[in-house]
Amino acid sequence: MLKDTLVATLVAASLLFAPLFTPLAAQEAPPSGVTQQRLSTYTKAHIALTSEGEAYQRQLGLTHDAVEQDRLRAELAEARTVILAEHDLSAEEYELMTALISLDEGLRARFDALLEELTAN
Numbered sequence: 001m002l003k004d005t006l007v008a009t010l011v012a013a014s015l016l017f018a019p020l021f022t023p024l025a026a027q028e029a030p031p032s033g034v035t036q037q038r039l040s041t042y043t044k045a046h047i048a049l050t051s052e053g054e055a056y057q058r059q060l061g062l063t064h065d066a067v068e069q070d071r072l073r074a075e076l077a078e079a080r081t082v083i084l085a086e087h088d089l090s091a092e093e094y095e096l097m098t099a100l101i102s103l104d105e106g107l108r109a110r111f112d113a114l115l116e117e118l119t120a121n
Contacts (some may be wrong), residue, residue, distance in 0.1 A: 028045075036110075041087050049080060
């Protein structure tokens with residue numbers, strides 16, 4: 001039942017956000033409906049967010065002070081906001097793309113290939 005609700009929510013959200021991922025009229029959308037440009041933007045944001053999260057985890061492991069931990073959490077939240085803005089993504093768009101990639105095997109394969117390409121350099 002929970003899975004059905006989740007799937008229905010994701011489908012409804014994808015329909016609501018579909019215009020955000022619609023390609024320009026001159027471009028043809030891949031089967032998933034997510035253009036290569038949009039996937040590239042998402043993947044670059046994902047790489048930056050992952051890097052920031054790893055740095056946060058390293059710093060968090062160095063302190064046991066609650067005030068310092070709160071400061072680090074606030075810095076991570078601010079960094080996430082900045083990274084998403086730099087990549088022209090809202091938090092909702094990023095989360096939706098994450099869900100779509102986890103549910104669509106073809107889109108996941110495209111994401112994995114792009115991630116490997118971008119991080120190989």
